[in-house]
Structures are given as structure tokens and as C-alpha cells.
Amino acid sequence: MRTRSFLAAANIGFMILLAQGLAAEAAEVKVVAGSGMRAAWEELAPQFERATGHKIVIWYGVTGTVKRRIGAGEAFDLLVTGSRGLDDYTKQGKINADTRTEIARVGxxxxxxxxxxxxxxxxxxxxxxxxxxxxxxxxxxxxxxxxxxxxxxxxxxxxxxxxxxxxxxxxxxxxxxxxxxxxxxxxxxxxxxxxxxxxxxxxxxFPPELQRYIVSTAGVAAAAEQPEAAKALIKFLTSPAATVVIKAKGMEPAAP
Missing domain, CATH: 3.40.190.10 (Periplasmic binding protein-like II)
Structure with missing residues (x-):
């Protein structure tokens, strides 16, 4: 009986510690995103939150709005925008170059x-x-x-x-x-x-001769407060589960 009581107490203690650990690890990931992937985000964000326990806080903006807010010092963990824009922010030192990942493209x-x-x-x-x-x-x-x-x-x-x-x-x-x-x-x-x-x-x-494709590309902010959670989100966005949603919303995955 004593052994069982000890094991039960140990299990309860372990579960409490595990819950505390998950709470400590759960992060609020601040995402800046172009509006082109908004429909996909509405499905992908809840999936990621359920799978990881992290919470995504996201705001959407067109090119000019994103430029102004980031230029004004807006704090964020992950940027998902057109590849040209992300590369510009990388050159400015606002994005970690080694986290650059192409997610999807749309015309x-x-x-x-x-x-x-x-x-x-x-x-x-x-x-x-x-x-x-x-x-x-x-x-x-x-x-x-x-x-x-x-x-x-x-x-x-x-x-x-x-x-x-x-x-x-x-x-x-x-x-x-x-x-x-x-x-x-x-x-x-x-x-x-x-x-x-x-x-x-x-x-x-647009006809092919006039078409321009936007490649939604992700990168972790150099000043990110939650860099590991942001990297986990990038990994999720390139997963098979995310690819299904991306295709359903009229986009093509960047990687075949």
C-alpha cells in the first residue's frame, strides 16, 4: 500500500511539474504577416496552437503598412511577407538570415x-x-x-x-x-x-506576361523574444498538414 501511495504521489507530482514546465515553455509568438496568406492563417494558427500550446498573436498588413510599422520599431518574433521585402529587412539586420524559409507562392x-x-x-x-x-x-x-x-x-x-x-x-x-x-x-x-x-x-x-508571383517567406526577427517558438512555427508552416491548407486556399507550396 505504501508503495502504491508513493507511486501515486510521485505520478501526481510529475504531472504537476510537467504542467508547470509546459506553462513555462508556452510562448506568445508575435507574427507580422502579409494579407495574401490571411485565409490560410485562419486555419493554420489554431492548428499550431493546439499542437504546441503556444499562442499566436498576428497582425496583417500590406507592403506599405508593414514597412511603416517595422520602421517605427514594432516588436515581433516572426515576419511572413514577400521574399523581396523579407530580404530587405534581412539586409537591415532586422531578420536572422539563417531562418529564411519560403512557405508558399501566389499570383x-x-x-x-x-x-x-x-x-x-x-x-x-x-x-x-x-x-x-x-x-x-x-x-x-x-x-x-x-x-x-x-x-x-x-x-x-x-x-x-x-x-x-x-x-x-x-x-x-x-x-x-x-x-x-x-x-x-x-x-x-x-x-x-x-x-x-x-x-x-x-x-x-493576370496573363502570364504580366503576372508576378509573390513568394510568402518567413524569417525570425533578430530581436525576437520567442525565437525558438518562432522557429517551431516556421517548421509547422512547411509541414504536410500545413501544405494541405495552403493548397486549399489557392496557393502553391514554395517547395514541391
Whole structure:
């Protein structure tokens, strides 16, 4: 009896110590992420939290917003953004270079109000006609698609014509709502963003000659408070379980 009591007490003590250890190891991981993977994050974050006990605190932003907040000294543990942006932050000493990991890639697309006629955008000429025929277009000028779109307008020689049609909005949600409400005819964003919004349908991707793929790339902050938990999150984002979610949300895993 004494032996059993001793073992029971030992087991209880071990469980208490284990619980305390897990509590001590559980971390709050601060993540800065581009909006292109938002739909995937909504499923991936809870999976990671359940599997590890860590908590993810994440805020999303387009290229310009992320740049301003990080430049202002925003504290974070993990950055997941386009590869070019992450490489720039690495050069600035804000990201540990040896943690750089490509997660997924996504292209740019055109969206229209659900149920509305969809223009042909399958070729460069068709894409140009669709732009010129549209009564109005919207995009986020600080987002990666909006920045690229300005170059596309110039390349197609229609920058001046598009000024009168353009209704740029600094908030992506507002731009997409304008399309859903019929206030703008076409929207230009990453395809994952367009697929995730009710009331907006994907017309299609940019034609290959005008397309630009964004490779969502992760890196641990040089000043991270939770570097090990951030590394664990990167490992999870490249796992088979995460790949299933990434594909379901319209992206391609960066690694085949």
C-alpha cells in the first residue's frame, strides 16, 4: 500500500511539474504577416496552437503598412511577407538570415462583383481591353498588387486613361467591399485575397506576361523574444498538414 501511495504521489507530482514546465515553455509568438496568406492563417494558427500550446498573436498588413510599422520599431518574433521585402529587412539586420524559409507562392488576379459578367483577361490584349472598357477599378496602392499594377498600366501605355477610372483605397477590405456593392467594377489583388471575400468572384489571374508571383517567406526577427517558438512555427508552416491548407486556399507550396 505504501508503495502504491508513493507511486501515486510521485505520478501526481510529475504531472504537476510537467504542467508547470509546459506553462513555462508556452510562448506568445508575435507574427507580422502579409494579407495574401490571411485565409490560410485562419486555419493554420489554431492548428499550431493546439499542437504546441503556444499562442499566436498576428497582425496583417500590406507592403506599405508593414514597412511603416517595422520602421517605427514594432516588436515581433516572426515576419511572413514577400521574399523581396523579407530580404530587405534581412539586409537591415532586422531578420536572422539563417531562418529564411519560403512557405508558399501566389499570383495576382482580377475580381468582379459576384454574378456580374466577367471580361476576358486571358491575354495581354484582352487584359488591356478589359481595363479600358471597365467603368471603374480599385486596388490598394500600397499593396504589392497595387504597386505592380501601376507598372502594368505604364507598360500597356494606358496610365493616363486609368487615372479617371481608378478608385484606389488604402484599406483592402474597403476596396473589395466597393466591388461587392457595385461601386467599382474590377478589383486587383492577390488571388487568395479575392477568393476569400463574399460578394466578389475571381475573374482570373493576370496573363502570364504580366503576372508576378509573390513568394510568402518567413524569417525570425533578430530581436525576437520567442525565437525558438518562432522557429517551431516556421517548421509547422512547411509541414504536410500545413501544405494541405495552403493548397486549399489557392496557393502553391514554395517547395514541391
Amino acid at each position: 495576382m488576379g482580377v475580381g468582379a462583383r459576384a454574378g456580374a459578367p466577367k471580361p476576358d483577361i486571358s491575354s495581354v490584349d484582352a487584359f488591356k481591353r478589359a481595363l479600358l472598357n471597365a467603368k471603374s477599378v480599385t486596388y490598394n496602392p500600397e499593396g504589392v498588387t497595387g504597386i505592380h499594377l501601376a507598372r502594368v498600366f505604364e507598360r500597356l501605355g494606358i496610365a493616363e486613361q486609368m487615372k479617371a477610372k481608378s478608385k484606389p483605397q488604402q484599406v483592402t477590405k474597403g476596396a473589395l467591399q466597393a466591388v461587392a456593392d457595385g461601386e467599382a467594377e474590377l478589383a486587383f489583388f492577390l488571388t487568395t485575397t479575392l477568393l476569400a471575400v463574399r460578394g466578389v468572384e475571381l475573374v482570373g489571374p
